Amino acid sequence: MGAPTENSPDVATAKGPPEDPTKDATPDKSKCRDQALTDEEADACTPLQLGVWRVLLPKEPASKYKRVRSAMDKWSAVALAYPLVLRFLLEIYSLDPRMFILVVVLKLWDGMESVLLLYVSSRLLQIIEVGLREGRPDVNAITQAIIARLICVTFTATTTWAREYISPIFQSRIQRHFEDYLLQAKLRLDIPTSSDSSSKTKASAYDAWSSFEGLCEAAQRAFGLTSQLLFISQQKSGGPLFTTIAVVRPLLALAGSHSLWMKPHVLYSDNEAYLRLLSLESMSGTYYRGDVIAANIAGWITSQYHQAIDALGSVTSRHAWEQYGIERTPASNIISALAGQLPTLYWAINAMLNPATFSMASIAIMQQYSTSLNYALQMLFWDVRQVGKYVTDIKVLYEAAEIQNQIVDGTVEYPRPANEADTSKGMDIELRNVSFAYPGDKAKENALRDVSLRIPAGSLAVIVGANGGGKSTIIKLLARMYDVAPGSGAVVIDGLPIQDYTLASLRQAYALLAQDHRLYPLPLAENIGLGYPEKVDDREMVMQAARDGGAAELLSKFKDGVETNLEPVTTAYGYQLDDDKHKTLKTVLGKLEKTTEVSGGEKQRLVSSRTFMRFQTGKVKLLCVDEPSSALDPKGEFELFERLRAARAGKTLLFVTHRFGHLTKHADIIICMKAGKVAELGTHQELMALDGEYASLYNVQAQAFTAPEVAASG
Secondary structure (H helix, E strand, O other), X not given: OOOOOOOOOOOOOOOOOOOOOOOXXXXXXXXXXXXXXXXXXXXOEEEEEEXXXXXXXXXXXXXXXXXXXXXXXXXXXXXXXXXXXXXXXXXXXXXXXXXXXXXXXXXXXXXXXXXXXXXXXXXXXXXHHHHHHHOOOOHHHHHHHHHHHHHHHHHHHHHHHHHHHHHHHHHHHHHHHHHHHHHHHHHOOOHHHHHOHHHOOOOOHHHHHHHHHHHHHHHHHHHHHHHHHHHHHOOOOOOHHHHHHHOHHHHHHHHOOOOHHHOOOEEEEOOHHHHHHHHHHHOOOHHHHHHHHHHOOHHHHHHHHHHHHHHHOOOOOOOHHHHHOOOOOOHHHHHHHHHOOHHHHHHHHHHHHOHHHOOHHHHHHHHXXXXXXXXXXXXXXXXXXXXXXXXXXXXXXXXXXXXXXXXOOOOEOOOOOOOOOOOOOOOOEEEEEEEEOOOOOOOOOOOEEEEEEEEOOOOEEEEEEOOOOOHHHHHHHHOOOOOOOOOOOEEEEOOEEHHHEOHHHHHHOEEEEEOOOOOOOOOHHHHHHOOOHHHOOOHHHHXXXXXXXXXXXXXXXXXXXXHOOOOOOOOOOOOOOOOOOOHHHHHHHHHOOOOOOOOHHHHHHHHHHHHHHHHOOOOOOEEEEEOOOOOOOHHHHHHHHHHHHHOOOOOEEEEEOOOOOOOOOOOOEEEEEEOOEEEEXXXXXXXXXXXXXXXXXXXXXXHHHHHHHHHHHO
């Protein structure tokens, strides 16, 4: 929804209904509960159906003064937020005091421009009228008035240019400042907190600029309107009575305004046909292109799309914000339109009662005054109604840094002094009766159920088992990506609960190599070097890590070597490029910021190299490897495992794998998981002798190689 414009004839009447369309509505609790709301939440909501959209509004106490009470509550909230707004403005001021003052002054000056233009315009009309009446135009006076108007217009154009020139510069300063602020706020969040929808901030750096600009606009409108009211009320062609009459229409429009955009609400669609329409439409996008082509289902999608359109029928999908403002009767529009004619009635009555003092110039001047006041009031109401939004945006912005992490930091540095715990061999790990469920998980059973095990320092441990057995969950608990809930067991590191250690020191001693690690949108040298951030620019160490991780040969294939960026951030785009007329531009566009494709195995080698770079810190005491070879060929997998085993000195190694053979026969301890529990525990020989879960899984894989030989020999 855009701001009203001065030339829009319907701007004063295109408001919401004078009465709240929900005032007689009965809360539909059943439909609220269809959205998994609790009884308490359902009782607190007032549902409203607008086309395909369902709107949940907070239920307000019944009151004949509900609109007045709502307005008072909003302004009370704005007033209470004054210290936060002051902090916000002072923070922006500190970025560049001179530019801050210049921007604010130019904004406020804009409010005076309309008054100056009104003055010079009315002055010019009066001089011309006197000249026409007397038959002798005062050329000097007219020339002076025209020059004054041209000077005013020139000055106005200059200040407008200054605002437009300075604003982007100051906007960049403000946005960069708050981008840095929000970046730090996001990076400090742990996984449970960042995954919790209630903790996700909606703040953006652009909101900081728009809030600052909006507050300046509101101040400018207030200043400009006050100036106009004072000026017009003192003029002969205006006066206090005319000024009062001229503001009746916008005041009535304000009283009858009704906007969903300014109300707290939850908006969603529960229309099955509309939702299916959106789903089918999304399948035409790039993300699904390969699957759609391979399955040859374009015709089916089109057919189903047409069926969804027919099922939707005449139910409108126009946005609920627009539908909410549609009036049920023309009464409000009629009243507002009649109120807009009051200035005309004033002129007509005055012309009949005082014909000697009235003229066409005075009518034109009053018309100008009325239009200017009408527009100024509407724009002020528009800006002031959004002050609450700006205050909310500022509040959300600062709350981003106040979100409390669910993973609480400890106080003990890892490793502890040598006389308290010997970590020369690696990290000693113990799980004691650990049960764990992921936050928000809808599974019937916990991911881990009463798991107890111990991995001595320096051991090579392998966790095996079917999917969903809880293997990766153990890895995540050791990294403190998640914590065990109180009363659900304990994870113990070198004799102390894992929660006692500081997160920073514990994670310095921890390295994780997983199949789902990502490449960063950075040069390959940094992708590898960030395993050891302090040495990220040491190319010799980076290349050594690349050799250890098996990525050296891959790096040599690229023209830019380690400076290659496989997945650069995209900023290039073309607009209105014709295939025939702009071939050169389209060619250039195709070369810019192009993504370089590499295989899954090659990506895995690069990620593995990052882990070997981490080894060079000399602080790693625990290496957790979670299915890192899923994209590697057998030779690459064998070489990776051998290099990891060769680097095990002073480390405890914990592997999660589906593939048996290379690791399990070398393992000091094998942990066989099933359905969140430890099914079996021991060495390869011990578990094979049990002929249980582990032996069964091992034999399934072994048969893939031995069965053909048996069949051939038979």
